[in-house]
Structure formats: structure tokens, C-alpha cells
Amino acid sequence: MDPLHIGILISIVTILVLSSGIPVAFGLGLVSVGFLVAFEGIDSMKILAETFFAGIAEFSLVSIPMFIVMGAAVASSPAGKDLYEALDRWLHRVPGGLIISNIGACSIFAALSGSSPATCAAIGKMGIPEMRQRGYPDGLASGAIAAGGTLGILIPPSITMIVYGIATETSIGRLFIAGLLPGLMLTALFMAWSLFAAHRGGYNFRDAAAGFSLAQKLEVLPR
Incomplete structure (x- = not known):
């Protein structure tokens, strides 16, 4: 699937999820994690955890x-x-x-x-x-x-x-x-x-x- 169609699909799913009344933070997180696993596989969750840790491990x-x-x-x-x-x-x-x-x-x-x-x-x-x-x-x-x-x-x-x-x-x-x-x-x-x-x-x-x-x-x- 080309990037344009992926972007349109993510936008539509995001609007549907937010329209359900779920809190914005949880809705965006659910959509992003769901599409990450769908396109990159379950192994991408390891990279996600490392990225989160690196983001909050800043000394500043x-x-x-x-x-x-x-x-x-x-x-x-x-x-x-x-x-x-x-x-x-x-x-x-x-x-x-x-x-x-x-x-x-x-x-x-x-x-x-x-x-x-x-x-x-x-x-x-x-x-x-x-x-x-x-x-x-x-x-x-x-x-x-x-x-x-x-x-x-x-x-x-x-x-x-x-x-x-x-x-x-x-x-x-x-x-x-x-x-x-x-x-x-x-x-x-x-x-x-x-x-x-x-x-x-x-x-x-x-x-x-x-x-x-x-x-x-x-x-x-x-x-």
C-alpha cells in the first residue's frame, strides 16, 4: 500500500476512534500502536519500548x-x-x-x-x-x-x-x-x-x- 492510502486510512480510523468518545490520548495511542503492529509486525513493539525509554531518559x-x-x-x-x-x-x-x-x-x-x-x-x-x-x-x-x-x-x-x-x-x-x-x-x-x-x-x-x-x-x- 502506498503512503498516500496509508495516510488516508489512518485518518479515517483516527476519526472513527475519536468519535466513539474514547479519550484523545488513549485513542491516538491505540491507533498508532495498532497500525505499527499491522504494518511492521509484533516485533516492532520492542523498538517502541526502547524509543519510549530513550525519550524519558534525557538527563535534562x-x-x-x-x-x-x-x-x-x-x-x-x-x-x-x-x-x-x-x-x-x-x-x-x-x-x-x-x-x-x-x-x-x-x-x-x-x-x-x-x-x-x-x-x-x-x-x-x-x-x-x-x-x-x-x-x-x-x-x-x-x-x-x-x-x-x-x-x-x-x-x-x-x-x-x-x-x-x-x-x-x-x-x-x-x-x-x-x-x-x-x-x-x-x-x-x-x-x-x-x-x-x-x-x-x-x-x-x-x-x-x-x-x-x-x-x-x-x-x-x-x-
């Missing part, structure tokens, strides 16, 4: 579970709360300072965890309720966290960049260097947009009686 992949553990530890620690509180105190008098605090906290936390979901989870569980309490719209509150969470895949270290570097045989160090400047630029643009959105929408929900002295601003930094 050792760093990924370490980053995941570090991100989970930081997310469950008071670090996110202290970081958010510090930025809120220093930016208290800035119009829309709470939005900027969320973006800044996301960028710093992204550099600690290397993961976008961990960044959103750690900063969002404090930032969104606080913004709602001060009267910010729900869309703006969730949008600020969602936008800030994307910095986790840009600002190094990044788990996504490690996986991409291994898959494409690209220098992970160079990927980290290449992602640093766009990550910082995107952070600055997010903050600039926050100032513009706060000014345009009148989102300046400062409490005049809840100002912070210099001593109160400095005491939160060593945390």
Missing part, C-alpha cells in the same frame, strides 16, 4: 520534576501572600495599583516556579478576592491574573522552554536568555495597560485611611 528532564516540586512548595507557602502584600503596600497610592501588584507578583513568582498554572494558582487565590472586595470588575480581576500567569512560560526558568529545548535539541540556556527580555517587556506592557485601564475606567479604589508608612513598607521586604 531531571530538572522538570524539581521545578514542579519547587513551584508546588512555593505555591503552598506564605511566599505568594508576602510578595503580594509587599507590592500592594508599595503601590498603594498608584491608580490601579492593585492590578499592577498582581502583574508584578505574577512576574516574580513566575521566575521562582517556572510554571504558569502555579503562578495563577498562587497569586490568583489572593489577588482575585482582594480586587473583588475593592470593587474591581470580575473580568478585570480574572484577566489580570490570567495575563500575568502567561509570564510563567517566558521568564526563566521555564518548564515549557526546557521541554521545547529537549524536543528540538536547542540550547536551553539560550532559550532562557531569549525569553528574559520578552518576559520583562511583556510585564512592563501589562503594567502600562493597567495604568491606562485604571485611568479610563476610574478604577482607583484606594482607601485614604489605610495608607502605609515607610516603616510598614520596609518591614514586609525581608519576608
Whole structure:
């Protein structure tokens, strides 16, 4: 059978299998293994096992579970709360300072965890309720966290960049260097947009009686 007909047959079978409601991962795996055995014989399963093992035996992949553990530890620690509180105190008098605090906290936390979901989870569980309490719209509150969470895949270290570097045989160090400047630029643009959105929408929900002295601003930094 020529490659064209094989490709058409695989496409048809894949669509039928996925239409049955089976999970996508299992469906694609079933189709690929089935056609591999059908065209190459049962002995091809040995090569498949060796290929799988070689794919996960990369030394560079050792760093990924370490980053995941570090991100989970930081997310469950008071670090996110202290970081958010510090930025809120220093930016208290800035119009829309709470939005900027969320973006800044996301960028710093992204550099600690290397993961976008961990960044959103750690900063969002404090930032969104606080913004709602001060009267910010729900869309703006969730949008600020969602936008800030994307910095986790840009600002190094990044788990996504490690996986991409291994898959494409690209220098992970160079990927980290290449992602640093766009990550910082995107952070600055997010903050600039926050100032513009706060000014345009009148989102300046400062409490005049809840100002912070210099001593109160400095005491939160060593945390």
C-alpha cells in the first residue's frame, strides 16, 4: 500500500476512534500502536519500548520534576501572600495599583516556579478576592491574573522552554536568555495597560485611611 492510502486510512480510523468518545490520548495511542503492529509486525513493539525509554531518559528532564516540586512548595507557602502584600503596600497610592501588584507578583513568582498554572494558582487565590472586595470588575480581576500567569512560560526558568529545548535539541540556556527580555517587556506592557485601564475606567479604589508608612513598607521586604 502506498503512503498516500496509508495516510488516508489512518485518518479515517483516527476519526472513527475519536468519535466513539474514547479519550484523545488513549485513542491516538491505540491507533498508532495498532497500525505499527499491522504494518511492521509484533516485533516492532520492542523498538517502541526502547524509543519510549530513550525519550524519558534525557538527563535534562531531571530538572522538570524539581521545578514542579519547587513551584508546588512555593505555591503552598506564605511566599505568594508576602510578595503580594509587599507590592500592594508599595503601590498603594498608584491608580490601579492593585492590578499592577498582581502583574508584578505574577512576574516574580513566575521566575521562582517556572510554571504558569502555579503562578495563577498562587497569586490568583489572593489577588482575585482582594480586587473583588475593592470593587474591581470580575473580568478585570480574572484577566489580570490570567495575563500575568502567561509570564510563567517566558521568564526563566521555564518548564515549557526546557521541554521545547529537549524536543528540538536547542540550547536551553539560550532559550532562557531569549525569553528574559520578552518576559520583562511583556510585564512592563501589562503594567502600562493597567495604568491606562485604571485611568479610563476610574478604577482607583484606594482607601485614604489605610495608607502605609515607610516603616510598614520596609518591614514586609525581608519576608
